[in-house]
Amino acid sequence: MSTIIPLRELQVGQKAHISQVTASGELGRRIRDMGLIPGAEVEVTGRAPLRDPVALRLTGFTLSLRNNEADHITVEI
Amino acid sequence: MxxxxxxxxxxxxxxxxxxxxxxxxxxxxxxxxxxxxxxxxxxxxxxxxxxxxxxxxxxxxxxxxxxxxxxxxxxxxxxxxxxxxxxxxxxxxxxxxxxxxxxxxxxxxxxxxxxxxxxxxxxxxxxxxxxxxxxxxxxxxxxxxxxxxxxxxxxxxxxxxxxxxxxAGKPWEPLAISYGPDLDPVIEEMVALINKEQFLTDRYPARWVAIKYLENDEEMQRIGRPFGAVASELESRAAEVAEHLDATLKTYPEAVIADYRYGYISSILRQGVVSRLDSMQERLAFSDKLDQLLTHRMFGPLIMLGILFLIYQITFTIGEIPMGWLESLFGWLNETVSAAMPDGMLKSLVVSGIIDGVGGVMGFVPLIMFMFLQIAFLEDSGYMARIAYMLDRVFRYFGLHGCSVMPFIVSGGIAGGCAVPGVMASRTLRSPKEKLATLLTAPFMACGAKLPVFLLVVGVFFADNEASVMFMLTLAGWISALLVAKLLRSTVIKGEATPFVMELPPYRVPTFRGLLIHTWERTWQYIKKAGTVILAISILLWLAMTFPKLSVEQIAPFDTQRAAVTAQMEEAKAAGQEDLAGFEERLADIDNVQSEEALRNSVAGRMGIAIEPVTKWAGFEWRTNIALVGGFAAKEVIVSTLGTAYSLGEVDAEEAQPLADRIANDPHWTPANGVALLLFVLLYAPCFVTVVAIKQESGSWGWAIFSTVFNTAFALLVATAVYQIGSL
The missing domain is CATH 3.40.50.300 (P-loop containing nucleotide triphosphate hydrolases)
Structure with a gap:
């Protein structure tokens, strides 16, 4: 049983696999350059004090992106 | 060999x-x-x-x-x-x-x-x-x-x-990855075309060029366009494929290419290259624990405020010490040269133009070194990324970036900073538009050199509320910087926010050697580049405030007056009068009036008078104008130039009591003038050392000149509005 939800809705501490990245242009390139591609496992490790941006753990490193950037990514839990 | x-x-x-x-x-x-x-x-x-x-x-x-x-x-x-x-x-x-x-x-x-x-x-x-x-x-x-x-x-x-x-000597062997059934055939065709036309093949492998065209790479398209037909053929092929992929798979070539590249990588890694011994148990690394505290909802911002305040304190209290040594060194040099050289133009040029000018620049070096040392520490330790992470939400609203906070604070976000290291601190911003908006607005902050002017004016008009007015000025700096950043980002530096997607590197203890190398290379760049340009400009400013000199006819009346006073003094002395101080004072007064006349006659003075019709709307008369022109060299100069313009001789910025009395008793000066001047000094053109730093960081004189012109216009607008409302 798996559901597809926007990355924004992932809670801190929750893990998921990326199902789709819909960003194009510069943002799309940046996201892919950082290894955020379908199939990659991500875990939300924290949110900034104002709930935005969000910190994500991928294999071996942590990166942060803004909520409106996370909206271009859906994940499977 | x-x-x-x-x-x-x-x-x-x-x-x-x-x-x-x-x-x-x-x-x-x-x-x-x-x-x-x-x-x-x-x-x-x-x-x-x-x-x-x-x-x-x-x-x-x-x-x-x-x-x-x-x-x-x-x-x-x-x-x-x-x-x-x-x-x-x-x-x-x-x-x-x-x-x-x-x-x-x-x-x-x-x-x-x-x-x-x-x-x-x-x-x-x-x-x-x-x-x-x-x-x-x-x-x-x-x-x-x-x-x-x-x-x-x-x-x-x-x-x-x-x-x-x-x-050595063998041709390069480009790797060819398969990009799948949709792209491979197109790549083959494009490669054939590229090879046939010898299109850019001397610089790039044909397959690489084809892939770049499919990725819609602007740089490659720009390089290709002058070649005409081949380039447009490649572009249209790429567009066709993009359309096809969008219609059939709801995707685009760039994404497909990235997926296949990662696919290639993971196919290699999966063949037993990487194994995780405790892969099941994701260990909470030391860095994550630190992050739980350092980016905590409540403690995170508090700790950050503490760290930023500490950096500011260290830069300006410890940096002050070697800065004092340098000042004494240049003061000593000034005196020695003054004593050794005969009076005249050359001496004035060497002492006031070159030594003071270079001394002014070198005085910043300790500040810059301490600031860069600490910034290097924040960067190398990984904390800088966390600052950006925590503050991004606030700064993004104004079209800036989380990293913008550092330049703002160093520039005088906490009153007393300096825009020169502040502008240079914008180097940590990797997003070009946000960086430009940051370095153009950072000079609005209440830097240390503006403080003597503030203290003077506030002391005269708001003696009862000094602390709160000073605080409001600091706040006015922040508000102006943020609002103007927002304005710039929606007009001249318009454009989507640069994606934030940023790595949060694990915390590390920086290596001492790395810190020293980073600090030194940045400091040396400042000394080398800024030094040459700034020397030239300080000579120019010296020329503007010195020439043209008073003519012999203009000096004659002063000489006559001096002769008269001297004669009276001699008489009094002959009559046995002990106390001659009154005469000496009168002589000094004559000298001061002559200095005022000389300043008024100089290019800078004439400029001050010429712009009076405009600045009178903000309540500034020519004396203030000259001081403000001089303030372009360094804001500290405003108080001393104002002193000369009011015939008080050189006024020490630290002890400006005579000037304060003079202003307090001048019917021309009202609190409305005072507030207008305060805001103007806060907001107008950055000093030229900062302008040079802006040129260096933005990479263009255009933006440096923009900051001078735009900030002055903006300041004049604000000052005029305040003065007009205040004088109603």
Whole structure:
């Protein structure tokens, strides 16, 4: 049983696999350059004090992106 | 003797590339700029087995697209300078993402050696990497290194050099990855066309060009366009494919290419290259624990405020000490030269123009050094990324970036800073538009040199509320900076926010050597570049405030007056009068009136008078105007020039009581004038040292001049509005 939800809705501490990245242009390139591609496992490790941006753990490193950037990514839990 | 090798160092940011560069070249390195842009060009020399190797440190990049200046530079250095070997420093702990760059370098055909860096950390995380296997699967040498300790670096260089020798003279062999059934046939056709037309084949492999066209790469399209038909044919082929992919798969070529590249990488890694011993149990690393505290909802911002305040304190209290030494040194130089040289123009030029000018510039050096040392510490430790992470939400609203906070604070966000190191601190911003908006607005902050003017005016008009008015001025600086940033970002520097997607590197203790090298290279750049331009401008300003001199006829009445007073003094002395102070005072008064007349007659003075019709709306008369013109040299000069303009002689900025009394008793000066002047000084053109720093950081004189003109216009507008409302 798996559901597809926007990355924004992932809670801190929750893990998921990326199902789709819909960003194009510069943002799309940046996201892919950082290894955020379908199939990659991500875990939300924290949110900034104002709930935005969000910190994500991928294999071996942590990166942060803004909520409106996370909206271009859906994940499977 | 074999020929001198050129080696380029590539790698992701945070992969330890800079540390590796320092380990390889030691102190034998120098930093410059690539022409026209602000990306640092670092080069150095290494000796491998007694052989000289030229090492180019490419800017840190995640990829080789054309979105950032860093990537364009990295790409064109590899394509045009054709290094004999490219060493890609990869973070072993995040191998998959780091190999993304390596694969693109191999697609360009560059001879590659992989430095599997940070092996110690990867091992601690429970990772095992089979370097031999990785090497044979990728077909490039792989060497394990720990750049921080220097472990493996010698071996890396030996391997890189011997591989370069083995490949010398042979053509580059670009890697060809399959991009799937939708793209492969198109790539084949495009390659055939490119080869037939010899399109750019002297610089790039045909397949690479084809892929770049499919990726819709602006830089490649720009290079290609002058070739005409071939380029447009390639562009239209790429557009066709894009349309097809969108219609059939709801995707686009760039995404497909990235997916296949990652697919290629994971197919290699899955063949037993990487194994995780405790993969099931994701260990909460030390860094994550720190983050739970340092980016905590409540404690995070508090700790950050504390750290920012501490940096400010250290920069300006400790930096003050060597700054005082330098000031005394230049003061001593000033006196010595004054005593040694005969009076005259040349002396005035050397003392007031050159020594004071250069002294003014050198005085900033300790501040800049302390600030850069601490910024280097924040960057190298990984905390800078957290500052950006925590503050981004606030600054983004104004079209800025989380990293904008540092330049603002150093510039005087806490009153008393300095815009010169502030503007230079904007270097940590990697997003060009946000960086430009930051460095254009940072000079609005209440820097230390504006304080004497504030103290003077506030002391006269708001003596009862000094502290609160000073605080409101600091606040006015912040409000103006943020609002103007918002204004600029929705007009002249318009555009989407640069994607924030940013790595939060694990916390590390910076290496002492790295800190020193970073601090020194940035400080030296300031001394070298700013020094030459600033010397020229300070001579110009000296000329403007000195020439034309009063004519003999203009000086004559003063001489007559002086002669008369001197004669009276002699008479009094002959009559046995003891107290001659009254006469000396009158003589000094005459000198001061003459200085006022001379200043008024100079180019700067004439400018001050010429602009009076405009500035009178803000309540400034010519005396204030001259002082403000002088303030362009350095804001400290405003008070002393105002003193000269009011015939009080040179007024010490620290003890301006006579000037304060003079203003307080002048019917022309009302509180409305005072507030207008306060806001004008806060907001108008940055001092020219800052302007030069803006040029250096923005890479163009255009923006430096813009900041001068725009800020002055903005300040005049605000001052006029305040004065007009206040005088109602």
């Amino acid at each position: 074999s020929k001198k090798l050129t080696l380029a160092l590539a790698g992701n940011p945070n992969s330890g590339k800079t540390t590796a560069f320092n380990a390889i070249t030691g102190a034998r390195q120098h930093v410059g700029n690539y022409p026209g842009i602000t990306v640092d060009k670092k080069q150095g020399t290494a000796y491998v087995d007694g052989r000289e190797v030229h090492v180019i440190d490419l800017p840190g990049t995640y990829s080789l697209t054309a979105y950032t200046m860093e990537e364009v530079v990295a790409r064109s250095v590899v394509a045009d300078e054709r290094p004999d070997m490219v060493v890609d420093v990869v973070n072993a702990g995040a191998l998959e993402r780091n190999l993304y760059l390596a694969v693109q370098l191999m697609e360009m055909g560059a001879p590659l050696t992989l430095a599997l860096n940070m092996m110690d950390e990867a091992k601690k995380q429970g990772m095992r990497i089979d370097a031999q296997k990785l090497s044979s699967l990728l077909g490039v040498p792989v060497v394990e290194t720990v750049a921080r300790t220097g472990e493996g670096v010698d071996e890396l260089m030996l391997k890189a050099v011997s591989t370069a020798d083995a490949k």
